[in-house]
Amino acid sequence: MGPEDSVALPGEHVLEERGVELADGSALRSQVACAVLGLVIEKPSHGYEIGQRFENRFGAFLSAGRSSIYAALGSLMDAGLIEKMSGRSTTGVRRGAKAGAPYRATARGARAYRGWLAERVRSDPQRVEMLGRMTLAGVHSVEAAADFIARYEQECVREAQELARPGRSFASDSGGVSSLVERLLIEERRRMIDAQLAWITYARAELRAVGAGLVDEAERR
Amino acid sequence: MSLLSIEHATKRYRRGRLERVAIKDVCLEIEPGELVAVWGFRRSGRSTLLRVAAGIESPEEGVVSFEGRDLARWRNSVLGRRIGYCQMPSSSADGGLVVEQIAAGLLAQHASPKHARRRAQEMLLRVGLAQGERLQCHELDGAETVRVAIASAMVTAPALLVIDEPTNGVELLERDSILALLRSIANEGTAVLMSASDAQGLSGVDRALSIDSGELHGDAKPSQAQVVQLRRAESGARWR
Numbered sequence: 445m446g447p448e449d450s451v452a453l454p455g456e457h458v459l460e461e462r463g464v465e466l467a468d469g470s471a472l473r474s475q476v477a478c479a480v481l482g483l484v485i486e487k488p489s490h491g492y493e494i495g496q497r498f499e500n501r502f503g504a505f506l507s508a509g510r511s512s513i514y515a516a517l518g519s520l521m522d523a524g525l526i527e528k529m530s531g532r533s534t535t536g537v538r539r540g541a542k543a544g545a546p547y548r549a550t551a552r553g554a555r556a557y558r559g560w561l562a563e564r565v566r567s568d569p570q571r572v573e574m575l576g577r578m579t580l581a582g583v584h585s586v587e588a589a590a591d592f593i594a595r596y597e598q599e600c601v602r603e604a605q606e607l608a609r610p611g612r613s614f615a616s617d618s619g620g621v622s623s624l625v626e627r628l629l630i631e632e633r634r635r636m637i638d639a640q641l642a643w644i645t646y647a648r649a650e651l652r653a654v655g656a657g658l659v660d661e662a663e664r665r
Numbered sequence: 666m667s668l669l670s671i672e673h674a675t676k677r678y679r680r681g682r683l684e685r686v687a688i689k690d691v692c693l694e695i696e697p698g699e700l701v702a703v704w705g706f707r708r709s710g711r712s713t714l715l716r717v718a719a720g721i722e723s724p725e726e727g728v729v730s731f732e733g734r735d736l737a738r739w740r741n742s743v744l745g746r747r748i749g750y751c752q753m754p755s756s757s758a759d760g761g762l763v764v765e766q767i768a769a770g771l772l773a774q775h776a777s778p779k780h781a782r783r784r785a786q787e788m789l790l791r792v793g794l795a796q797g798e799r800l801q802c803h804e805l806d807g808a809e810t811v812r813v814a815i816a817s818a819m820v821t822a823p824a825l826l827v828i829d830e831p832t833n834g835v836e837l838l839e840r841d842s843i844l845a846l847l848r849s850i851a852n853e854g855t856a857v858l859m860s861a862s863d864a865q866g867l868s869g870v871d872r873a874l875s876i877d878s879g880e881l882h883g884d885a886k887p888s889q890a891q892v893v894q895l896r897r898a899e900s901g902a903r904w905r
Contacts (some may be wrong), residue, residue, distance in 0.1 A: 529838045594882055597882060598875075598883060600864075601873045605867045634863070637864035641864065642706075652878070
């Protein structure tokens with residue numbers, strides 16, 4: 445097995461196999477499907493249990509009924525990212541998958557999931573661009589800009605306040621790697637907020653200077 | 666009636682002909698058991714706000730009331746008793762035993778040395794420094810220095826703890842535990858007003874405000890729902 449094929453990392457419940465590379469994962473265009481894939485990688489499960497874990501873990505962010513979960517499982521199966529668990533004989537020859545068997549991730553699914561995560565963890569420059577354009581469209585005076593800045597600051601401060609609030613943990617275990625990853629993600633978000641707050645302070649200084657300039661100009665007239 | 670109420674406070678500093686407004690028309694109310702953080706950069710006015718809240722400085726305009734009384738008149742009787750102010754962290758350069766430094770606040774109020782020492786030992790346990798009793802102040806690291814400062818301020822069982830940048834000089838991985846300590850102090854009924862220079866300092870607080878050029882932004886008082894929750898927690902703490 446080459447380095448590209450050896451994809452299961454410690455802690456990932458995936459099927460190590462050399463499978464046929466199926467058509468690339470368009471299944472991962474859906475956030476629900478990605479979330480379902482993550483849950484299957486975390487722990488092989490039946491559809492019903494995945495639905496319950498989905499609700500517990502992602503219910504606050506994503507809305508998905510049971511039919512959406514099964515649709516996501518179907519598309520992930522079609523893309524070869526998960527499969528139904530099947531028995532194996534002692535010689536390693538696969539027996540047929542059982543209809544009611546739990547789902548588990550394939551090695552390809554685990555790799556695709558990590559790639560998807562890495563893309564999403566980065567900030568999306570298009571989103572920032574879009575917000576910038578929306579701001580330009582609706583903010584036309586120093587006062588309006590100052591009000592926008594104040595509201596933006598409150599949003600940042602509120603988010604910082606909510607981060608790592610006791611009892612808001614979304615990791616499945618209380619210690620270990622999941623907990624570490626959770627802390628690291630929180631820290632990454634905090635540092636983003638620090639940068640946003642620093643920008644707000646700078647923006648206020650600019651606005652004050654512009655405001656003072658406008659007053660001087662008005663007095664000269 | 667709020668525990669602390671700052672109404673339209675303005676404070677200026679003058680150097681020669683130059684005048685700088687440190688805080689401007691600031692309003693802030695704090696309830697018992699509330700953990701409030703004020704975020705701001707250096708020279709934003711955050712430290713001045715905390716000193717005004719603690720009664721160390723008086724505003725030139727506006728009124729600061731503590732437990733319904735004008736703090737300007739009563740500060741000598743409440744500062745160091747009902748209000749604990751944490752000074753950071755030059756104390757690590759001070760000499761003497763940690764336990765003596767913590768007991769100093771009580772000794773200044775004519776408590777018996779035996780009582781002051783026992784209370785200081787209790788506070789060391791409370792802030793998670795059980796091993797600190799025999800340490801000298803200069804032997805403390807950043808986080809331990811902050812814990813000792815908190816213990817020193819809490820030794821008189823104040824109703825309000827004011828602490829300026831509690832995570833300043835503390836190792837990155839130890840900062841959350843300092844913030845958790847402050848959270849637990851608030852949960853026991855002591856209001857905590859702290860300043861923060863980064864987002865980490867705002868984690869898990871009841872109310873987060875920001876200050877820039879002396880102007881305070883955010884909710885000047887807790888919401889009605891927060892007040893109800895805090896009063897319920899306070900009465901629960903009283904019965905425990």
